[in-house]
Amino acid sequence: MAEVGKKPRYREIADALRERILDGTYVAGQALPGEEVLAKEFGVTRPTVRQGISELRAAGLVAASMGRGTFVRSPHARPTITRPRGLRREQDGRYIEADAIRWTVQGDPIATRTDAPLALADLLRVSPGEPLFTYDEIHTAEHGRLRQTHRTYVPFSTLVGTKYEDTAPPPAPALFTELEAAGHELHWVEHLRTRMPMPDEATTLRLAEGVPLFQVLRVTLNQHERPLALEEFKIPGDDLEMTYRFGSA
Numbered sequence: 050m051a052e053v054g055k056k057p058r059y060r061e062i063a064d065a066l067r068e069r070i071l072d073g074t075y076v077a078g079q080a081l082p083g084e085e086v087l088a089k090e091f092g093v094t095r096p097t098v099r100q101g102i103s104e105l106r107a108a109g110l111v112a113a114s115m116g117r118g119t120f121v122r123s124p125h126a127r128p129t130i131t132r133p134r135g136l137r138r139e140q141d142g143r144y145i146e147a148d149a150i151r152w153t154v155q156g157d158p159i160a161t162r163t164d165a166p167l168a169l170a171d172l173l174r175v176s177p178g179e180p181l182f183t184y185d186e187i188h189t190a191e192h193g194r195l196r197q198t199h200r201t202y203v204p205f206s207t208l209v210g211t212k213y214e215d216t217a218p219p220p221a222p223a224l225f226t227e228l229e230a231a232g233h234e235l236h237w238v239e240h241l242r243t244r245m246p247m248p249d250e251a252t253t254l255r256l257a258e259g260v261p262l263f264q265v266l267r268v269t270l271n272q273h274e275r276p277l278a279l280e281e282f283k284i285p286g287d288d289l290e291m292t293y294r295f296g297s298a
Contacts, residue, residue, distance in 0.1 A: 058093050062101030070110050077126035080118045112257040128290045144222040152188040160217035172268050173276045180205045184220035196254050200281040207277045221280050233271040240266040254285050261286040
């Protein structure tokens with residue numbers, strides 16, 4: 050009979066490896082010793098080691114790479130990717146993302162008529178179920194190493210009185226030029242949070258087990274603080290930090 054309160058062996062292994070990661074014995078990017086090596090060190094079977102490593106994956110401290118091994122993700126290490134957030138306006142009037150990454154859109158974005166979801170209706174200040182145009186895109190860069198999804202929501206009410214009243218407008222960021230041509234002075238507010246991905250999101254973004262995603266909701270507002278559109282970015286949260294630049298009010 051197991052002793053009451055005695056910690057399972059796999060958890061002892063997870064705790065020992067976690068301590069080595071946090072104290073710098075195993076540095077970010079380093080491969081963990083193999084299962085056979087760890088099994089011999091701790092005097093357990095390989096499945097027990099595997100279970101302990103699963104604890105670390107769930108905590109986001111290691112990530113498995115198919116065919117290469119399991120690698121450390123130290124919470125103290127500086128990320129290798131820095132993404133400045135914001136928009137930059139080119140001399141020709143086009144808007145581009147401030148991160149300066151050369152993103153490639155996979156396929157042509159197609160406008161879909163949808164209804165405003167309850168979770169986003171308040172940000173757009175529309176009633177749940179109000180008709181919207183939406184565009185879904187997958188962006189890649191650096192030969193597919195970087196990936197993100199981008200969805201643009203444009204309420205039909207934004208388009209009343211414009212040349213797009215009876216036809217779909219372009220997705221962001223081309224949308225911004227059209228909104229300015231319609232007389233709006235634009236600014237933006239971003240809402241950022243992290244969460245664990247749904248299975249389809251993990252597949253699309255190619256996320257390893259235990260890796261969270263950043264969800265960025267960027268609202269486009271005019272000079273009267275009226276929300277005109279909303280964008281949703283989903284970005285892998287491993288080895289990444291976001292930077293924001295702002296001044297005093």
